[in-house]
Amino acid sequence: MNKSVFITGATSGFGRAAARRFAEAGYALVLTGRRRERLEALEQELSGKVAVHVIELDVRDEAAVKKAVDELPQKFSSVHVLLNNAGLALAPEPAQDVALQDWHTMIDTNVKGLVNVTHALLPTLIRLGAGTSIVNIGSTAGKWPYKGSHVYGATKAFVEQFSYNLRCDLQGTGVRVTDIAPGMAETEFTLVRTKGDQAASDQLYGNTTPMSAEDIAEQMFYVATLPAHLNINFLEIQPVRQVWAGMAVDRDE
Ligand SMILES: NC(=O)c1ccc[n+]([C@@H]2O[C@H](COP(=O)([O-])OP(=O)(O)OC[C@H]3O[C@@H](n4cnc5c(N)ncnc54)[C@H](OP(=O)(O)O)[C@@H]3O)[C@@H](O)[C@H]2O)c1
Numbered sequence: 140m141n142k143s144v145f146i147t148g149a150t151s152g153f154g155r156a157a158a159r160r161f162a163e164a165g166y167a168l169v170l171t172g173r174r175r176e177r178l179e180a181l182e183q184e185l186s187g188k189v190a191v192h193v194i195e196l197d198v199r200d201e202a203a204v205k206k207a208v209d210e211l212p213q214k215f216s217s218v219h220v221l222l223n224n225a226g227l228a229l230a231p232e233p234a235q236d237v238a239l240q241d242w243h244t245m246i247d248t249n250v251k252g253l254v255n256v257t258h259a260l261l262p263t264l265i266r267l268g269a270g271t272s273i274v275n276i277g278s279t280a281g282k283w284p285y286k287g288s289h290v291y292g293a294t295k296a297f298v299e300q301f302s303y304n305l306r307c308d309l310q311g312t313g314v315r316v317t318d319i320a321p322g323m324a325e326t327e328f329t330l331v332r333t334k335g336d337q338a339a340s341d342q343l344y345g346n347t348t349p350m351s352a353e354d355i356a357e358q359m360f361y362v363a364t365l366p367a368h369l370n371i372n373f374l375e376i377q378p379v380r381q382v383w384a385g386m387a388v389d390r391d392e
Pocket residue numbers: 147148149150151152153154171172173174196197198199224225226227228248252276277278279320321322323324325326327328331352
């Protein structure tokens with residue numbers, strides 16, 4: 140098959156599971172992330188099945204993103220699917236207690252990184268036209284406020300609105316845009332958010348049934364491989380055992 144998928148954040152969680160899912164379907168894989176050894180391990184695992192090109196890439200680095208896209212080997216240059224998945228939450232403490240740098244890191248990665256990659260790949264997607272897809276990974280945090288979400292949730296609200304706005308501009312090109320907004324899924328997400336607190340991660344995902352990375356990868360694959368005339372705009376997905384929190388009321392003692 141002469142189609143490739145460009146995945147940001149392929150070293151862990153949803154991105155790694157998506158690499159495996161698209162490999163099953165025969166897509167050539169462009170796998171990116173900052174941790175080279177993990178990219179190489181995935182390349183070793185999947186290159187028996189499909190063509191794999193790994194790029195050590197920080198999505199915050201605009202020039203490196205552009206270079207990675209400009210220098211894609213011919214075999215990988217028919218990017219039919221862009222999975223804008225790289226992202227992170229930091230600082231689960233209340234807004235007033237967090238370091239400004241953590242806010243900047245989330246904005247730089249989840250917002251600026253995502254637009255860097257989108258901007259670099261838009262010409263390719265438009266050239267290939269009908270049936271191509273941009274799949275952005277938002278979050279339920281982009282829609283539903285909760286304590287400690289502050290800038291993280293706001294970055295994911297950006298992803299949702301950016302996805303809709305892109306749809307408007309891409310009308311007539313055939314390029315599809317979807318925002319997938321997952322709820323709780325067990326990946327390294329909480330380990331990153333808590334800066335390595337394995338107990339906090341185990342506690343969050345313990346004694347319940349979170350979604351898995353494979354659950355989300357299946358949805359990514361689904362929206363990107365629908366018939367070319369269909370666009371899922373927004374796909375919010377949660378584990379059955381997770382619902383919204385109630386309104387919090389501040390009361391006098
Ligand atoms: N898990 C959840 O409950 C959940 C729910 C809703 C939305 N999400 C979103 O889903 C996406 C994937 O998260 P996950 O749950 O799979 O977490 P994860 O296991 O921590 O994976 C995050 C991925 O993002 C990459 N990444 C982070 N910063 C990057 C940067 N500056 N440049 C390039 N890659 C970067 C990481 O790769 P390197 O560290 O190797 O660069 C890693 O591959 C994120 O956008 C997250 O916000 C997660």
